[in-house]
Amino acid sequence: MLKKIGILFVLGLLISAALAFYAYQQTNAYLDQPVQIEQETLMTVEPGMHFRSFLNSLEQQELIEENSFSKLASRLAPELTSLKVGTFQVQPSQSLRQVLAYLVEGKEHQFSITFIEGSRFSEWMLQFAESKDVVHTLDGVSEKEIAQRLGIERDKLEGLFLAETYHFTKGTSDLDILKRAHRKLNEVVNEAWDKRQDKLPLKNEYEALILASIIEKETAIDSERERVSSVFINRLNIGMRLQTDPTVIYGMGDSYDGNIRKKDLRTPTPYNTYTMNGLPPTPIAMAGPASIHAAVNPEASKYLYFVASGKGGHVFSKSLTEHNRAVRAYLKQLRINKSQ
Structure with a gap:
């Protein structure tokens, strides 16, 4: 009798071990199955979404095959359960295990938006409106109110943001990006102003930005920026009008049709440097670091024209x-x- 009991006990252990091994294999097979995507795909872990609910979501979308042993995944691989909230870019070659590891690591997908040097604030707002990745909070908001939300004590925002590429994660708003762009602009212009040449005919950082925006619109050639700056600095020093076409175009607003006529040069606007002395009242575009540097570090020259x-x-x-x-x-x- 004892011998039979012993045999049954051993058989029970063997069966249990076999079942455990089978469950282990099936759970691993579940985790190692390829995610059924054919191209790079964004996956989002929403706030409050747990490990099991995320797997259920993938199964419902038929991105992975359901497995009766899938519930054991959290016990077999507990290191894969602490998913980070966010949006992640998954590759078509990845297995479920690799995807879960990537989501645990928490490196969110970076979206991007690029603002070119010399662009206007109105163009930035249009880019925001057309972006599907940015959260829109400024639709229909006036420029003055946007300035208030940013804590900027000016009615016009032209030239007050640094033109470059901004990377951001899902959930970032247009206002968030503007805050970053304004902060970066201040960092660049303050550093440039601290290292400026002596005896410039510029009263403050804002006037340096105005000149930088004109330089930005006049040339896209890096090697020319300091020389273009010298022309305007020389003119300001002797009280000569700047007479730069980009300011005329900016002052014309929506009436500009691609051509500047003699009457346009003679028609006074707050920005027409053919009819007014000194700098226009605000920048006319967003400047990049090179033009900002050139505005306060012009080439030493006697040029007055170009x-x-x-x-x-x-x-x-x-x-x-x-x-x-x-x-x-x-x-x-x-x-x-x-x-x-």
């Missing part, structure tokens, strides 16, 4: 006679370019 060369870049002149000659050469080059 015009496009027609071959890329500009021709700089010290006198009106030289400038008129350069203008004629530019017009001639334009005719050559059109004939080719």
Whole structure:
């Protein structure tokens, strides 16, 4: 009798071990199955979503196959259960185990939005409106109210944000990005202002931003920025009007159709530097770090004029006679370019 009991006991142990091994294999098979996606896919772990509810969600979407042993996954691999809240980008080659490990690691997917140097605040707002990844909180909000929400004591926000690419996670709002862009702009302009040349005809950081925005609109060539800056600094020093077309265009607003006519140059606006002395009242665009640096560190020169060369870049002149000659050469080059 005891012998039979012993045999039954051993058989029971063997059966239990076999069942445990089978359960172990099936649970591993569940975790090691490929997630059924054909391209990079965003997966979101919502606040309050637990390990089991996340797996249920994947099963309902038929991204993984259900397994009767799946409930053992949390016991077999407890290190995979502490999922971080957020949105994550999953690769088509990943297994469920790899996806869970990635979600535990918590490296959220980074969305991005790029604002180019020389763009306007109105263009930024349009980009926000068209972005599907940004949370929209500023639709229909006036520029003055946006400034108040940002804690900026100005009615116009032109030029008060740093133009660059901003990366962000799901749930980030347009206001959040503007706060970052304004903070980065302040960091750049304050550093540049602290390292500025002596005896500049600029009263403060804001005037440096105004000049930087003009430089940004006049040239996209890095090697020219300090020289373009020197032209405007030289003009300001002798009380000569800046006479820069981008300020005219900005002052024309929606009436600008792509052409500047003589009457436009003669029509006064708060921004027309052909009819007004000194700098315009605000920046005319968002500047990048290079133009901000150039505004407060101009090249040492006696240039007072510049015009496009027609071959890329500009021709700089010290006198009106030289400038008129350069203008004629530019017009001639334009005719050559059109004939080719």
